[in-house]
Amino acid sequence: MGVTLAVRVAAVRDLAPDVRELVLEPANGHPLPPFSPGSHVVVHVPGERTRKNAYSLACAPWATGAYRIAVRRIDAGRGGSRGVHERIAPGDLLTIDPPRNLFAPIVRARRHVLVAGGIGITPFVSYAHQLRAEDVPFELHYAFREPAGGPLLDELRDLCPDALHAYADPTGALLLPALDVALRDQPLGTHLSVCGPAPMMDAVVGRATALGWPPSRIHLERFGVDTGTMEPFTVRLAGSGRTLTVGEDVTLLEALEEDGVAVPFLCRQGICGECRLAVVDGTPDHRDLYLNPQDRASNAWVMPCVSRCADAGPLVLDLP
Amino acid sequence: MRTPPPQPVGVSARHTSVPAPTALEADPAARAHLIVAATGNPAVEQLVKTLQAQAAHSSVEVLVASDDGEAELEEQLRTRLERATVGLRLYVAGSESLVRRAAALALACGLERDELRTQVTASPARRVWCTHCKTITPAVTTTIARCDGCARMLEVYHHFSRRHGAYMGYQADAEMPGELPEPEVRWA
Numbered sequence: 001m002g003v004t005l006a007v008r009v010a011a012v013r014d015l016a017p018d019v020r021e022l023v024l025e026p027a028n029g030h031p032l033p034p035f036s037p038g039s040h041v042v043v044h045v046p047g048e049r050t051r052k053n054a055y056s057l058a059c060a061p062w063a064t065g066a067y068r069i070a071v072r073r074i075d076a077g078r079g080g081s082r083g084v085h086e087r088i089a090p091g092d093l094l095t096i097d098p099p100r101n102l103f104a105p106i107v108r109a110r111r112h113v114l115v116a117g118g119i120g121i122t123p124f125v126s127y128a129h130q131l132r133a134e135d136v137p138f139e140l141h142y143a144f145r146e147p148a149g150g151p152l153l154d155e156l157r158d159l160c161p162d163a164l165h166a167y168a169d170p171t172g173a174l175l176l177p178a179l180d181v182a183l184r185d186q187p188l189g190t191h192l193s194v195c196g197p198a199p200m201m202d203a204v205v206g207r208a209t210a211l212g213w214p215p216s217r218i219h220l221e222r223f224g225v226d227t228g229t230m231e232p233f234t235v236r237l238a239g240s241g242r243t244l245t246v247g248e249d250v251t252l253l254e255a256l257e258e259d260g261v262a263v264p265f266l267c268r269q270g271i272c273g274e275c276r277l278a279v280v281d282g283t284p285d286h287r288d289l290y291l292n293p294q295d296r297a298s299n300a301w302v303m304p305c306v307s308r309c310a311d312a313g314p315l316v317l318d319l320p
Numbered sequence: 321m322r323t324p325p326p327q328p329v330g331v332s333a334r335h336t337s338v339p340a341p342t343a344l345e346a347d348p349a350a351r352a353h354l355i356v357a358a359t360g361n362p363a364v365e366q367l368v369k370t371l372q373a374q375a376a377h378s379s380v381e382v383l384v385a386s387d388d389g390e391a392e393l394e395e396q397l398r399t400r401l402e403r404a405t406v407g408l409r410l411y412v413a414g415s416e417s418l419v420r421r422a423a424a425l426a427l428a429c430g431l432e433r434d435e436l437r438t439q440v441t442a443s444p445a446r447r448v449w450c451t452h453c454k455t456i457t458p459a460v461t462t463t464i465a466r467c468d469g470c471a472r473m474l475e476v477y478h479h480f481s482r483r484h485g486a487y488m489g490y491q492a493d494a495e496m497p498g499e500l501p502e503p504e505v506r507w508a
Contacts, residue, residue, distance in 0.1 A: 186406045188405065212378070214347075
């Protein structure tokens with residue numbers, strides 16, 4: 001935390017009407033760090049307000065000359081992905097956080113079944129490079145809406161033609177029947193990894209579970225959580241008694257950071273648990289995917305990257 | 321004769337590698353169930369009844385075990401696991417030794433921990449792995465036992481390896497040769 005990388009946007013390319021690819025090169029002459037497959041970087045997206053969004057690195061894990069990300073534009077979001085599409089041009093300097101990984105492939109797996117929906121393909125690009133290099137068997141099921149092919153499809157066809165199963169599947173009718181077959185016949189030691197829109201992921205997990213796949217074999221990377229409306233509220237830091245206001249276009253985490261309070265974070269999407277804070281008083285409005293039901297009900301914890309206060313506050317946090 | 325060391329209390333139940341007692345619990349979500357046990361084992365009879373009631377759509381197969389035929393059983397189990405597909409659950413009931421050997425084999429064949437259920441229903445005698453010569457001495461019932469491989473007197477330590485299916489043993493009189501604690505019968 002606190003360490004960032006300076007990169008220059010070397011190229012910008014639209015892979016689809018709503019998907020933009022950025023190639024990022026080091027801005028200061030030093031190679032970028034290599035990373036483990038499945039890693040993401042947090043991009044500080046310029047705008048009226050800087051948005052910090054996490055994007056999977058869609059390139060080989062040893063690509064230290066340049067990182068590649070592919071960003072799907074989400075109009076209903078808070079502007080991070082819109083900022084990538086509208087405010088970033090070749091030659092621009094950007095700040096990113098170094099690669100982090102919440103979705104590494106399981107090392108002990110003898111075989112991998114990888115399932116991607118739409119932009120969920122991005123973490124599997126680095127998987128495909130690594131697994132091919134290590135000669136570990138895998139199959140990659142990639143479902144996308146566009147009849148002509150989803151983002152990065154051509155590259156995957158070149159990289160792993162035998163492993164790739166591509167589905168032009170706008171209604172979602174093709175993927176699940178195909179997985180029904182694929183998931184019945186995997187040798188012991190196979191692990192399943194899934195990334196894509198939430199309904200698709202839930203459907204795949206449901207199907208795998210119904211076919212006897214235990215939780216230890218199912219690995220997920222969820223791309224964010226729907227944050228809902230954002231009303232302003234006040235916060236008090238229990239230690240100093242200091243108060244601050246969280247505005248309607250700011251997350252609790254951002255407001256704390258802007259006020260100089262350093263909170264550890266990783267995904268900034270309500271998934272990983274890193275930013276958990278203890279609540280002394282007040283009622284959190286939980287919008288995360290991390291807390292278990294007991295912790296949620298106790299209201300003793302809050303995930304500030306996505307959660308807010310159930311009323312105008314003050315939400316009193318156990319911070320100095 | 322020096323007094324035996326006090327019972328180790330430093331490792332909490334949450335962190336110890338020593339397996340806690342577990343029971344055979346049916347997992348109706350599975351597509352296939354493989355049971356390894358001696359005939360007439362009541363825990364298995366109950367399990368089979370539960371599976372018939374709750375998991376009628378899945379297959380149930382039983383590999384009959386005898387405590388003196390452990391090596392042969394291991395071969396049968398290995399063959400069966402090598403052709404298994406994801407969706408299998410393995411249930412093993414029998415002596416401590418049979419259960420741990422089967423679990424170690426399952427681990428080597430790629431089975432995950434939540435695909436395995438075990439229950440020790442017969443002799444608690446332990447397999448002990450010698451730190452010095454790597455031999456596993458089977459059926460140890462006492463806290464100090466002679467290694468089958470190198471004849472050292474081993475203290476049976478409270479550390480268990482899932483990979484070996486055995487408890488760690490180290491030379492009990494390494495520091496003062498000949499001075500051994502009184503062995504206690506603990507796993508008979």
